[in-house]
Amino acid sequence: MEIGGLLLYLMALVTMGGIYAVMALGLNLNWGMTGLFNVGIAGFFAVGAYTSALLTTPPMLARSGADVGGLGLPIPLGWIVAPLLAAAVAWVVGRICLRLRSDYLAIATIGIAEILRLVALNEQKLTGGPFGIKSIPRPFETMDRPWGEIALMALVALLVFATYLFMERARNSPWGRVMRAIRDNETAAGAMGKDVEAFRLQAFVIGSAFMGLGGALTAHYLKVLTPEASEPLYATFLVWVMLIVGGSGNNKGAVLGAVLIWLLWTASELVTGALPTEWGVRIAYVKMFLVGLLLVVVLQVFPQGLLPERPPKLAGEAAPR
Amino acid sequence: MISVEHVSMSFGGIRAVQDCSLSVAKGSITGLIGPNGAGKSTLFNCIAGLYRPTAGRILLDGNDITGKKPHELFHLGVARTFQVAHEFSNMPVIENLMLVPAGQSGESLLSACLAWGRVREEEAKLRKRAEEVVDFLRLGAVRYERAGNLSGGQKKLLELGRVMMADPKVVLLDEVGAGVNRTLLAELASDIERLNRDRGYTFFVIEHDMDLIARLCDPVIVMAAGRVLTQGRMADIRKDDRVVEAYFGGGARSEAA
Numbered sequence: 001m002e003i004g005g006l007l008l009y010l011m012a013l014v015t016m017g018g019i020y021a022v023m024a025l026g027l028n029l030n031w032g033m034t035g036l037f038n039v040g041i042a043g044f045f046a047v048g049a050y051t052s053a054l055l056t057t058p059p060m061l062a063r064s065g066a067d068v069g070g071l072g073l074p075i076p077l078g079w080i081v082a083p084l085l086a087a088a089v090a091w092v093v094g095r096i097c098l099r100l101r102s103d104y105l106a107i108a109t110i111g112i113a114e115i116l117r118l119v120a121l122n123e124q125k126l127t128g129g130p131f132g133i134k135s136i137p138r139p140f141e142t143m144d145r146p147w148g149e150i151a152l153m154a155l156v157a158l159l160v161f162a163t164y165l166f167m168e169r170a171r172n173s174p175w176g177r178v179m180r181a182i183r184d185n186e187t188a189a190g191a192m193g194k195d196v197e198a199f200r201l202q203a204f205v206i207g208s209a210f211m212g213l214g215g216a217l218t219a220h221y222l223k224v225l226t227p228e229a230s231e232p233l234y235a236t237f238l239v240w241v242m243l244i245v246g247g248s249g250n251n252k253g254a255v256l257g258a259v260l261i262w263l264l265w266t267a268s269e270l271v272t273g274a275l276p277t278e279w280g281v282r283i284a285y286v287k288m289f290l291v292g293l294l295l296v297v298v299l300q301v302f303p304q305g306l307l308p309e310r311p312p313k314l315a316g317e318a319a320p321r
Numbered sequence: 322m323i324s325v326e327h328v329s330m331s332f333g334g335i336r337a338v339q340d341c342s343l344s345v346a347k348g349s350i351t352g353l354i355g356p357n358g359a360g361k362s363t364l365f366n367c368i369a370g371l372y373r374p375t376a377g378r379i380l381l382d383g384n385d386i387t388g389k390k391p392h393e394l395f396h397l398g399v400a401r402t403f404q405v406a407h408e409f410s411n412m413p414v415i416e417n418l419m420l421v422p423a424g425q426s427g428e429s430l431l432s433a434c435l436a437w438g439r440v441r442e443e444e445a446k447l448r449k450r451a452e453e454v455v456d457f458l459r460l461g462a463v464r465y466e467r468a469g470n471l472s473g474g475q476k477k478l479l480e481l482g483r484v485m486m487a488d489p490k491v492v493l494l495d496e497v498g499a500g501v502n503r504t505l506l507a508e509l510a511s512d513i514e515r516l517n518r519d520r521g522y523t524f525f526v527i528e529h530d531m532d533l534i535a536r537l538c539d540p541v542i543v544m545a546a547g548r549v550l551t552q553g554r555m556a557d558i559r560k561d562d563r564v565v566e567a568y569f570g571g572g573a574r575s576e577a578a
Contacts, residue, residue: 193395
């Protein structure tokens with residue numbers, strides 16, 4: 001491969017890996033910190049992706065098979081509204097489902113994600129149905145190659161960094177301490193005066209907002225959005241593997257896991273590309289199998305992920321001994 | 322301080338607590354004993370807000386607190402410990418303690434983001450309070466240890482430590498002696514006495530260890546088969562035939578207690 005091509009590949013890797021990192025950080029707030037078994041990442045991803053795509057895609061040429069165009073609004077507006085709408089959906093879902101015990105919450109979220117995906121598939125007038133939305137604007141796309149790619153990569157990296165800082169602040173604050181307490185022992189947290197339901201709802205809504213942001217970023221990066229993008233395989237499964245491999249409860253681990261797993265996911269094309277063509281339709285499953293295998297192997301060696309959770313640094317002076 | 326008035330609690334067809342009335346006087350260490358299945362824990366959980374009684378009401382300082390949730394009761398001055406220690410297992414001991422106090426501004430994510438300086442100041446103060454509790458309970462050696470790694474006895478001390486951080490009016494102790502060795506139990510008992518005397522906490526104690534009850538509690542309330550059987554000083558209760566019968570069945574005598 002040429003150097004130029006390799007660099008473009010690396011930039012694509014960092015950009016998409018960074019987008020996944022935002023979502024993995026959101027999941028870390030849900031699961032790693034608060035212990036909410038959210039298996040509906042794809043649903044919040046879809047809400048964010050379609051919201052931003054519909055707001056920003058130019059009218060008319062937006063969709064095949066549909067008769068309404070997008071609104072043609074500026075991209076930053078899409079990126080602001082998308083997580084807000086994902087948060088609003090999460091709020092409604094959370095009000096209903098968060099009282100459920102963890103395994104029931106998992107079933108409820110997975111079901112809601114499927115419903116949203118089927119809505120995207122069937123509401124042709126709104127979403128373009130199976131053909132999806134095309135010509136979604138990508139930031140910096142008018143710039144020459146490779147400057148547009150570089151600028152977008154830098155922007156995504158900046159967003160990852162900002163998300164990371166926010167999540168670290170959340171984790172190190174008394175707010176995060178309450179979340180970790182709820183994760184460790186809900187009953188005791190309640191007995192210590194913490195309004196468990198209200199706190200869990202906050203964690204769920206905020207984490208889901210970042211999944212919605214991830215959806216919006218993906219839509220603009222790929223320029224095309226079809227219901228396939230919100231298949232649980234790509235959105236939910238991969239993000240979970242990223243967090244578990246990287247280290248649940250550790251924000252650095254979430255970012256590391258996202259980039260690493262995305263690297264392996266794309267690199268696995270080298271394996272799947274060598275397979276005979278009859279394997280065509282099975283390739284996605286081969287990749288999934290490989291990632292699953294990797295998860296098992298990593299957890300054997302690093303049961304808590306590559307970067308295990310560490311307690312935050314305490315305020316105040318060292319203890320008098 | 323706490324009055325329980327005609328409280329009943331049923332689970333399906335099982336009437337675990339039937340028309341129980343009792344009161345816990347301010348400043349007392351009141352004991353609650355009875356054989357297994359007497360309904361002690363159920364009554365306790367009604368007071369602590371985990372169950373809503375099917376009948377009757379519960380008053381705290383004359384105010385009706387029936388059916389209030391545990392986190393609401395906490396803010397009214399009711400703290401509790403658990404029979405099986407409910408530590409926050411992945412958090413260090415010191416954080417287990419710092420979590421407890423109410424009114425931390427950093428528990429709002431907005432303040433944590435915008436007023437970090439103030440949050441850190443509060444945290445430093447909390448840290449100091451938590452360190453004092455750690456020292457009081459002789460947990461200094463494990464202050465940074467993950468609470469899940471503590472021994473059974475240390476976890477019970479930590480439970481008491483969280484109560485101290487809450488600075489409550491009344492403490493519900495659920496079998497604080499279960500699974501604790503004699504030496505530590507004696508220390509635990511003197512900690513409870515000190516907290517009662519120096520800080521004025523009222524204690525309401527479920528306990529199976531009769532020596533601990535005899536040492537700490539006055540009065541002692543006896544429950545059997547979902548009802549309050551009798552109450553009084555431990556010395557008198559030991560002599561009560563009805564209590565002996567409840568524990569040992571008909572025919573048993575004298576050697577009880």
